[in-house]
Amino acid sequence: GAVVSQHPSWVICKSGTSVKIECRSLDFQATTMFWYRQFPKQSLMLMATSNEGSKATYEQGVEKDKFLINHASLTLSTLTVTSAHPEDSSFYICSARDLRREVDNEQFFGPGTRLTVL
């Protein structure tokens, strides 16, 4: 149980285009999903918290108009990188909290999406 998937696993796009990344909780419901970005040899940096049915909460320094987050259901959140530039190239990872795990509220991570912007 507690499997989180991401699609696509990798994507290459041209500068100026938009890319959508999906994050799905496969066997549990998640009111809250988190989006992280990880540059090479660095740790995970939280970008935003995605809440089902409401607006996402962005961390300081993260442009909400550039990184659009939609959490349309209890099992799906999407991150759209708009007008992508080479500096947006990174490893994007999502995680989800299982509503049933009230005690420890462990987050389960997706396998990540490698974005390369040419």
Place this chain on the structure above:
Amino acid sequence: GQNIDQPTEMTATEGAIVQINCTYQTSGFNGLFWYQQHAGEAPTFLSYNVLDGLEEKGRFSSFLSRSKGYSYLLLKELQMKDSASYLCAVRDRGGFQKLVFGTGTRLLVSP
């Protein structure tokens, strides 16, 4: 604000024991997690501490001292496959209970 520090890199020998430290300063603490991450993969859960003391799980143990803002991950009987990055993450007490990750420690296990 939150500040979480770990050593950048560590090396150890197969079969040995290694301790990875994590110090933190947070405005609201609600638990500390350790994750293992191999290059290009997502983090995988290793341990969780919310109370002071030692939590043991097979070859891995994690210790927490809330008063000192300090935790460590202890890996015993090191294997080559343990070469990975180890991430310390503190859970915020706020409504979303988000995780804030430390700088991460790259561990290299040599024969």
